Amino acid sequence: xxxxxxxxxxxxxxxxxxxxxxxxxxxxxxxxxxxxxxxxxxxxxxxxxxxxxxxxxxxxxxxxxxxxxxxxxxxxxxxxxxxxxxxxxxxxxxxxxxxxxxxxxxxxxxxxxxxxxxxxxxxxxxxxxxxxxxxxxxxxxxxxxxxxxxxxxxxxxxxxxxxxxxxxxxxxxxxxxxxxxxxxxxxxxxxxxxxxxxxxxxxxxxxxxxxxxxxxxxxxxxxxxxxxxxxxxxxxxxxxxxxxxxxxxxxxxxxxxxxxxxxxxxxxxxxxxxxxxxxxxxxxxxxxxxxxxxxxxxxxxxxxxxxxxxxxxxxxxxxxxxxxxxxxxxxxxxxxxxxxxxxxxxxxxxxxx
Amino acid sequence: xxxxxxxxxxxxxxxxxxxxxxxxxxxxxxxxxxxxxxxxxxxxxxxxxxxxxxxxxxxxxxxxxxxxxxxxxxxxxxxxxxxxxxxxxxxxxxxxxxxxxxxxxxxxxxxxxxxxxxxxxxxxxxxxxxxxxxxxxxxxxxxxxxxxxxxxxxxxxxxxxxxxxxxxxxxxxxxxxxxxxxxxxxxxxxxxxxxxxxxxxxxxxxxxxxxxxxxxxxxxxxxxxxxxxxxxxxxxxxxxxxxxxxxxxxxxxxxxxxxxxxxxxxxxxxxxxxxxxxxxxxxxxxxxxxxxxxxxxxxxxxxxxxxxxxxxxxxxxxxxxxxxxxxxxxxxxxxxxxxxxxxxxxxxxxxxx
Numbered sequence: 001x002x003x004x005x006x007x008x009x010x011x012x013x014x015x016x017x018x019x020x021x022x023x024x025x026x027x028x029x030x031x032x033x034x035x036x037x038x039x040x041x042x043x044x045x046x047x048x049x050x051x052x053x054x055x056x057x058x059x060x061x062x063x064x065x066x067x068x069x070x071x072x073x074x075x076x077x078x079x080x081x082x083x084x085x086x087x088x089x090x091x092x093x094x095x096x097x098x099x100x101x102x103x104x105x106x107x108x109x110x111x112x113x114x115x116x117x118x119x120x121x122x123x124x125x126x127x128x129x130x131x132x133x134x135x136x137x138x139x140x141x142x143x144x145x146x147x148x149x150x151x152x153x154x155x156x157x158x159x160x161x162x163x164x165x166x167x168x169x170x171x172x173x174x175x176x177x178x179x180x181x182x183x184x185x186x187x188x189x190x191x192x193x194x195x196x197x198x199x200x201x202x203x204x205x206x207x208x209x210x211x212x213x214x215x216x217x218x219x220x221x222x223x224x225x226x227x228x229x230x231x232x233x234x235x236x237x238x239x240x241x242x243x244x245x246x247x248x249x250x251x252x253x254x255x256x257x258x259x260x261x262x263x264x265x266x267x268x269x270x271x272x273x274x275x276x277x278x279x280x281x282x283x284x285x286x287x288x289x290x291x292x293x294x295x296x297x298x299x300x301x302x303x304x305x306x307x308x309x310x311x312x313x314x315x316x317x318x319x320x321x322x323x324x325x326x327x328x329x330x331x332x333x334x335x336x337x338x339x340x341x342x343x344x345x346x347x348x349x350x351x352x353x
Numbered sequence: 354x355x356x357x358x359x360x361x362x363x364x365x366x367x368x369x370x371x372x373x374x375x376x377x378x379x380x381x382x383x384x385x386x387x388x389x390x391x392x393x394x395x396x397x398x399x400x401x402x403x404x405x406x407x408x409x410x411x412x413x414x415x416x417x418x419x420x421x422x423x424x425x426x427x428x429x430x431x432x433x434x435x436x437x438x439x440x441x442x443x444x445x446x447x448x449x450x451x452x453x454x455x456x457x458x459x460x461x462x463x464x465x466x467x468x469x470x471x472x473x474x475x476x477x478x479x480x481x482x483x484x485x486x487x488x489x490x491x492x493x494x495x496x497x498x499x500x501x502x503x504x505x506x507x508x509x510x511x512x513x514x515x516x517x518x519x520x521x522x523x524x525x526x527x528x529x530x531x532x533x534x535x536x537x538x539x540x541x542x543x544x545x546x547x548x549x550x551x552x553x554x555x556x557x558x559x560x561x562x563x564x565x566x567x568x569x570x571x572x573x574x575x576x577x578x579x580x581x582x583x584x585x586x587x588x589x590x591x592x593x594x595x596x597x598x599x600x601x602x603x604x605x606x607x608x609x610x611x612x613x614x615x616x617x618x619x620x621x622x623x624x625x626x627x628x629x630x631x632x633x634x635x636x637x638x639x640x641x642x643x644x645x646x647x648x649x650x651x652x653x654x655x656x657x658x659x660x661x662x663x664x665x666x667x668x669x670x671x672x673x674x675x676x677x678x679x680x681x682x683x684x685x686x687x688x689x690x691x692x693x694x695x696x697x698x699x700x701x702x703x704x705x706x
Contacts, residue, residue, distance in 0.1 A: 003553075003554070004528035005529050005530055008451065008453045008500065008529070009530075012588060014586065014587040014589075015590050015591055016590070028409075031410060033410065037404055037408055038408065042404045046400075046402050049399050050396075051391055053569055054566065055387045055388070055566040055567070055569070056381075056384075056568055056569055057562070057569065058571070084437050085593060087593040087595070088596075091593060096362065096363045097363070116591050119591065120448075120588070146361060175357040175358050201356070213407065215409055215410040216407035216598060216600070217407050217599070218596070218598040227359070227362075228362075234363070234366075235367075235473070236367075237367035238367050238368055238472070238473045239444050240437060240440040240441045242571060245569055245598065245601065246570070
């Protein structure tokens with residue numbers, strides 16, 4: 001029997017995190033994780049961190065990490081917002097910036113968390129279908145709206161847009177806040193950070209989880225005008241003042257300062273991606289031109305769902321989405337060269353059958 | 354000029370985190386931080402943690418840490434919820450459990466974040482004044498409401514209530530969810546965790562920031578019925594799936610398993626608190642009977658605000674609240690014996706003037 005107090009419990013369909021296997025020996029290329037460890041400087045931070053300092057609260061403003069990010073992007077500390085992963089950053093941004101009766105708009109094929117946040121915060125939303133080539137049509141984004149969020153590069157399509165696209169988007173949306181989610185930009189996309197000086201209503205979000213190999217550390221950030229950042233800070237400080245812990249602040253800073261390692265890692269992943277793309281095309285796959293650390297692929301004469309299930313039996317985990325329009329596509333994260341060789345070997349085995 | 358897009362920005366008065374000094378040589382007894390380092394096992398976790406693992410997302414369910422907490426409290430893993438500090442846990446609980454048109458109720462003198470969360474989530478709220486002795490009158494909590502939250506021990510009053518109080522509260526509130534915030538319970542309070550088996554609508558929250566000296570690591574938790582915990586999980590997974598990072602999971606687990614160190618630390622703080630309380634009473638202060646790691650005190654013939662300002666000039670930082678009814682009180686966190694000796698020396702110097 002439902003008791004009276006139960007009627008005040010929130011009814012919501014939770015986001016279900018991706019599949020994890022307990023088996024350590026799998027090729028795990030299903031969560032867009034980086035195959036390489038973080039900068040060796042991060043290892044030093046952990047080894048040298050004095051646990052005595054943990055008795056104290058972290059710096060609520062995480063100044064030293066903000067400063068490292070600001071310097072890297074050529075902006076001021078007041079232009080940087082930090083959170084517990086970019087999911088936290090975007091969730092705060094939705095609450096802080098999308099308070100309209102008009103719907104928030106985004107592409108139909110995109111990060112599946114956007115509608116979840118809209119539901120959680122009771123924000124109306126609407127999506128515009130991407131084209132048959134999976135490209136976002138900027139002309140769709142001319143209608144009045146309560147805000148725009150677009151990942152660039154987009155996921156799971158892997159396609160990236162240039163600054164001309166973003167400039168047009170800003171031109172059409174001078175009355176809305178526009179968020180560009182750049183989680184995957186470091187793998188060959190074009191960052192719109194330089195445009196924040198021109199557009200006070202533009203917010204760029206990014207994460208340390210992909211290109212900086214720190215998914216386990218939970219650091220996300222946003223860059224935008226002082227007006228936008230101050231509203232994010234007010235909402236964050238009304239929710240939880242200390243979202244980034246003391247170890248993450250130091251680890252994030254060390255990663256940001258080691259630019260050589262960062263660029264090398266990104267370069268290796270891009271090279272592997274290009275090789276895998278070429279080999280798969282050779283095998284008859286259609287592979288989209290990726291600007292991310294994953295590829296999005298199909299083969300017309302083959303069930304991608306069956307292929308996904310088959311690869312799992314070979315301990316190779318890729319990602320399949322049971323979503324209209326892309327039900328015959330798979331998303332494959334770029335692992336190390338060794339991992340991708342195993343993937344390609346098993347894939348060949350399946351295709352030849 | 355306000356632009357059109359600015360009208361959709363959230364207007365909110367942020368919570369302002371407490372004062373921090375850049376001077377490292379101060380006696381900082383203003384934030385209820387623990388003067389002792391965390392368990393030496395935490396130091397080992399940091400030294401031995403392989404940064405390579407940080408490339409992967411943490412276990413979204415943080416099973417190993419939940420298991421350590423469940424075992425400690427004699428409950429099941431399904432009765433435990435984890436968050437990025439107890440502020441995150443309580444913020445999720447407000448969103449998940451307080452969805453009523455009736456006001457959420459709590460004491461007038463209590464944790465100042467409660468009304469901030471209510472404002473952020475548009476939850477109506479109301480408070481009941483504590484008595485002149487600062488005790489919470491359980492009879493006030495008989496009226497229909499949208500939920501109850503009470504810290505036990507309460508802050509900043511330091512007063513604790515027994516299980517009889519909580520049982521009565523539950524009897525009067527069988528139609529609401531009741532949250533008991535036990536952030537300070539390990540310093541001599543009585544935990545209501547055993548009551549969760551009797552009351553399915555009772556949620557207990559706690560933190561690793563105070564008694565476990567891990568404020569810098571951001572770990573909070575809640576214990577309650579499977580019904581309540583599953584609603585918290587659904588809301589959390591609609592906000593951010595990975596709130597507790599990989600290092601925090603291991604550090605928290607190590608702390609939870611080192612019970613001997615934990616109990617010793619709590620005992621030392623209690624002993625110091627009793628000594629400081631006695632010495633201050635000797636000097637003519639009224640000091641409430643504390644069950645927490647801080648004391649709440651006044652002196653009728655003296656301005657506590659002036660005393661607070663004076664101590665700051667001596668590099669001793671205590672906490673003063675410019676809040677009606679307690680504008681002549683100060684809150685003093687219990688530091689190490691050495692820190693408290695400095696505090697007492699400076700206090701004597703001020704009182705003798």
